Amino acid sequence: MQRAAALLLPDNISDSVAADLRRRIVDGRLPAGERINEVHLSRELGVSRTPLREALSRLASEGALTSLPRFGFFVRPLTLDELEQIYDIRPILDPEALRLAGLPDAKTLERLEKLNRRLESARDPENVIGLDDEFHLLLLDRCPNRVLIEMIQNIILRTRRYELALMRETSGVRRATEDHRRILAALRRRDLPAACAALKRNMQWGRAPIVSWLKARVRRAHLPGEAKARARSGR
Amino acid sequence: MQRAAALLLPDNISDSVAADLRRRIVDGRLPAGERINEVHLSRELGVSRTPLREALSRLASEGALTSLPRFGFFVRPLTLDELEQIYDIRPILDPEALRLAGLPDAKTLERLEKLNRRLESARDPENVIGLDDEFHLLLLDRCPNRVLIEMIQNIILRTRRYELALMRETSGVRRATEDHRRILAALRRRDLPAACAALKRNMQWGRAPIVSWLKARVRRAHLPGEAKARARSGR
DNA sequence: CCCCATGCTACTGTATACAGTATGCAGAGA
DNA sequence: TCTCTGCATACTGTATACAGTAGCATGGGG
Structure with a gap:
């Protein structure tokens, strides 16, 4: 969203995970309303929870996800x-x-x-x-x-x-x-x-x-x- | 930015750190152009690097910071x-x-x-x-x-x-x-x-x-x- | 005197371990 | 049979440890 440079070097697992999740959300592999289990998803993606959580936070601030404090992240439902x-x-x-x-x-x-x-x-x-x-x-x-x-x-x-x-x-x-x-x-x-x-x-x-x-x-x-x-x- | 619920329970260190950083950036305690040292800043804030990094990621996607992949986060300069x-x-x-x-x-x-x-x-x-x-x-x-x-x-x-x-x-x-x-x-x-x-x-x-x-x-x-x-x- | 190479230092990126909390189930009592 | 309470479980939030890399300084060679 912000930097041209970073887009040229998508070095980070964080970044690529965010991009992947974005795709999964728009094409429905992560259905609207679904609660996200960080452990399972991180296993599925082959990364640890840390970069996954960074990606989730970013998507939440983009409005694709909703975060409920001690409960987790959700794919924002279509309303x-x-x-x-x-x-x-x-x-x-x-x-x-x-x-x-x-x-x-x-x-x-x-x-x-x-x-x-x-x-x-x-x-x-x-x-x-x-x-x-x-x-x-x-x-x-x-x-x-x-x-x-x-x-x-x-x-x-x-x-x-x-x-x-x-x-x-x-x-x-x-x-x-x-x-x-x-x-x-x-x-x-x-x-x-x-x-x-x-x-x-x-x-x-x-x-x-x-x-x-x-x-x-x-x-x-x-x-x-x-x-x-x-x-x-x-x- | 997104959820009413979270704003009512700013339980997360992540969230409060993000809010704190936002203040520090706008009031100049984190000057424009400054490179952020995660270790020092996390010590100063009394939290670990994990929630700090989540906050930094979010601020980057909001446009307040710039992220250079293996180099770190910067306060976006005033241009x-x-x-x-x-x-x-x-x-x-x-x-x-x-x-x-x-x-x-x-x-x-x-x-x-x-x-x-x-x-x-x-x-x-x-x-x-x-x-x-x-x-x-x-x-x-x-x-x-x-x-x-x-x-x-x-x-x-x-x-x-x-x-x-x-x-x-x-x-x-x-x-x-x-x-x-x-x-x-x-x-x-x-x-x-x-x-x-x-x-x-x-x-x-x-x-x-x-x-x-x-x-x-x-x-x-x-x-x-x-x-x-x-x-x-x-x- | 200058330039290049090599080792050191410090910082980022990622994984993992741990603590706290909410949920669901089971068992006991009414 | 229904409800309430206590325990077990699973998941989030945070800390810490580790690995890899970029920058920098110092020393040797030209």
Whole structure:
């Protein structure tokens, strides 16, 4: 999250464990609501508890986990509240970042269009999400405010879990590429405000399908992963 | 940052050490650029290295520290770049949060005015900054998007160091209370958009004095500690 | 006199051992 | 049969010990 240098030398077990856990959380190998047993998990990962705990602490401060003092760490459950809050944030951040980034050069525009074409034909959920994120990060690549970009990346991490869960069940509600085309069209005619507006709409629309899916899910299985109750009852 | 429960039971040494370090960083007892010696610091705090390291990891992911893999943790140096980036973010976040929060009730408005009066007469830098933060957080108290509020609190933590450093040297450039009055006036006539606009201006103006102070400082003594960290990371 | 190599020192990263606490179960009493 | 109490167990939180590495100083060679 912080340093370019460290990312180039992922020497630490701590760091690589954190990255691994992040993957396990977003792809569901560590299900939402699950209580984490440090001994078992450290055995499974082949490391000791010390670096594992450092990783867990970091993930907790990133919001991926919840820590209950003498009880342990939990994978944060997927809740409608958090979803709506997270999805309300990117329409705020992304357009501002684009405004600061300014119009992309011809080469970048070309790469964006290429990405969008690949996105249109992508089928695998992980691919779709990965390409979409790549598109948006490239769009904001020139933004000089790296702190802002870090925040956006952080939000992306937090949304990925929801998006993956959605796309696993319903097969790929894809309207994003159309939004992207509108953004690109605005950029091509060098109309930054229009591009920002289109981007904002794009970010706002991403919410709807996930909200409705999660609502249905909540109705079906009441309170997905109410952490405490489940864990205490021994699951 | 995440859990209400943990905040009520700050049982962990880890947590309290993190809080302590945060204070030491913002008030300068751990100066910007300083390399942290884990053994000495753990002795000084009267704890072992394990919880200290957990705290350090968390602070690194919050952006207060930088971690260089086999070299250690550093207090992030104060740089003009980071300052400008951080200060560009709150004018984006705060007005949106206020928009979501809506108009405050009469009681809250009263408390806001009281806070602002106390702010006018405050002299001690820590007090001034504390009251200003309290004002802004109360203003956004009704905002239902807690993730957004968390982000703002995080930004506040990151700015505090700069503000304190400024106010220690120049005695309290105070124009904020006037901005606050404009915000309150707009709220009193129940004009939310005007309040948001005033809030935005308030957030934008805070930058200027710090930027000019830091620029002068950079000219004088080029960034204590920055040299070493930079050289090492090969930037 | 300067440069390079080698050994020393100190610090980080990781593992492990220990202590304290919460939970679940079993047994006894009502 | 139900409840309460005490014990055993398992897991977290913390300390400590160990290993590996980077930096530094000192000494020898050019």
